[in-house]
Amino acid sequence: MDSEFLQTWLGGFSAGLDALDPDAADALLARCAHACGESFPLPIYRQAAQTALDVDELIRTLSSRFPNTRMEHTAAQQITVVYTRCSCDLYASGVRSPRLCRCSALSLRECWQAALGTTVTIVPRSTILNGGERCVFEVNW
Secondary structure, eight states: OOHHHHHHHHHHHHHHHHHSOHHHHHHHHHHHHHHHHHHTHHHHHHHHHHHOSSHHHHHHHHHHHSTTEEEEEEETTEEEEEESSOOOHHHHTTOOOTTHHHHHHHHHHHHHHHHHTSOOEEEEEEOGGGTOSSEEEEEEO
8 A cells, every 4th residue: 555645544534533523433433442452452461361360460461561551550449551652553654633542542441341351441641642741541440
């Protein structure tokens, strides 16, 4: 596929994503987040959960598998995940919509729900696409 075409197409995608109302954007991004998770991180979370004896061991295992990521068990039922750089492939391809951060949160939710075996909520605290120096997400269950 032609690189110039892809850059142009992704620019249109980014503009279209920004134009969607929040519910429509979430519907689209939930599918994207699922596909993204299945393509790489979700199998790693599942595998780590099978061998971890507790949440702290799970965090240590996952931290060793994801460069540029720091995870900390910050409260009884809370983990803080910090990405020192945006690892989204769409971001790397030039898409700069802050809505991509919602996709990351949805993917992270799917990964942690699989690992912990329970429903979690993800609270974005800071993101690079919203002007932060790093991406910080709270995982609560």
